Amino acid sequence: MKYGIFSDIHSNSEALEKVLMELEELQVDSIVCLGDIVGYGANPNECVEKVKEIADVCVAGNHDYGVVGKTPIDQFSDRAKTSVLWTQKILKEENHHYLNGLPLTQKKNGTFFVHSSPRDPESWIYLITRSEGMLAFVRFEEKICFVGHSHYPLVFTQGKEGFGYHRNESFLLDPETRYIINVGSVGQPRDQDPRAAFVLYDSDAREIKILRVSYDVKSAQKKIRDAGLPSSLADRLATGD
Ligand code: ZN
Numbered sequence: 001m002k003y004g005i006f007s008d009i010h011s012n013s014e015a016l017e018k019v020l021m022e023l024e025e026l027q028v029d030s031i032v033c034l035g036d037i038v039g040y041g042a043n044p045n046e047c048v049e050k051v052k053e054i055a056d057v058c059v060a061g062n063h064d065y066g067v068v069g070k071t072p073i074d075q076f077s078d079r080a081k082t083s084v085l086w087t088q089k090i091l092k093e094e095n096h097h098y099l100n101g102l103p104l105t106q107k108k109n110g111t112f113f114v115h116s117s118p119r120d121p122e123s124w125i126y127l128i129t130r131s132e133g134m135l136a137f138v139r140f141e142e143k144i145c146f147v148g149h150s151h152y153p154l155v156f157t158q159g160k161e162g163f164g165y166h167r168n169e170s171f172l173l174d175p176e177t178r179y180i181i182n183v184g185s186v187g188q189p190r191d192q193d194p195r196a197a198f199v200l201y202d203s204d205a206r207e208i209k210i211l212r213v214s215y216d217v218k219s220a221q222k223k224i225r226d227a228g229l230p231s232s233l234a235d236r237l238a239t240g241d
Helices: 013-025 044-054 062-067 078-090 093-100 130-137 217-226 231-239
Strands: 002-006 030-033 105-108 111-114 144-147 154-159 162-166 170-172 178-182 196-202 207-213
Touching (some): 013 044, 062 078, 130 162, 130 178, 178 207
Antiparallel strands (some): 002 196, 154 162, 154 178, 196 207
8 A cells, every 4th residue: 555645734725736646647656745834835725625535544644724713812922823823814614623622643554644744643743853863763653643833854763672763864764663754844944945745655655755855935925025924934934943
């Protein structure tokens, strides 16, 4: 079975469309979205409607819950708060309903899916340090867990040689090792690579590939500026920071 797994679209429909085109070419069997469909970008309705149509599994991100009032607005930075309030105003009722109904975690075929961390998913912890990775492994039973949230592709491992983490883009899964795989961000990468990130997981070949694709950054930036959202949200798309 081939899975296309992505996270943190952040209302960037240009980036989402390009990732979906790549996944179609790769002939994936199932699509998984790890949350933060909305926030920051200018096309929340288009992105929610697309995910609703194509994702077999979807979990909630902090921006999704922020927009529907499930995560308090005071937990967001100033520019994130501005975009949450803007999104609330233009989000259609049926799309609000979809975000409101998203679960925090899902399990499928021996794999665990969560936006931030298996450790207390609604605290929206950033899973970026080795110590946080170690704490996260005890909070799920499956061999593999996929996360997003930090917008930074990263792989944590727990195996015979203890805990580790690496940034390999392509690797085979060892049956004796457990993994937490951060799939990066579709619509707002923060690892100095502005291309949209996503993961191809082939469960038969036991292979993970963290992939990147270029998209029309200028068009996404223009929409953000035209919508009156903070211009720094447009600027950062060009640099991936
Ligand atoms: Zn995010």
